[in-house]
Amino acid sequence: MRIDVRNGNLDRALKVMRRKLADDGMFRELQEKQAYEKPSERRRRKLRSAIVRERKMNVERHAGL
Numbered sequence: 001m002r003i004d005v006r007n008g009n010l011d012r013a014l015k016v017m018r019r020k021l022a023d024d025g026m027f028r029e030l031q032e033k034q035a036y037e038k039p040s041e042r043r044r045r046k047l048r049s050a051i052v053r054e055r056k057m058n059v060e061r062h063a064g065l
Contacts (some may be wrong), residue, residue, distance in 0.1 A: 001017075001020060001024075003016055003017045003020070
């Protein structure tokens with residue numbers, strides 16, 4: 001990953017870097033590895049995210065009507 005610093009604007013470059021890392025899923029991955037997650041909690045988290053994805057798809061599908 002390469003981030004260009006333009007005109008010495010380091011704050012803007014850091015903001016761009018954080019956005020790229022968030023889009024890449026790096027922050028989520030770091031958070032998951034910080035502490036042990038029980039298998040039952042992992043299943044529950046994945047089920048909740050699947051439900052959210054399904055609801056989001058339904059909203060987008062019905063919005064086009």
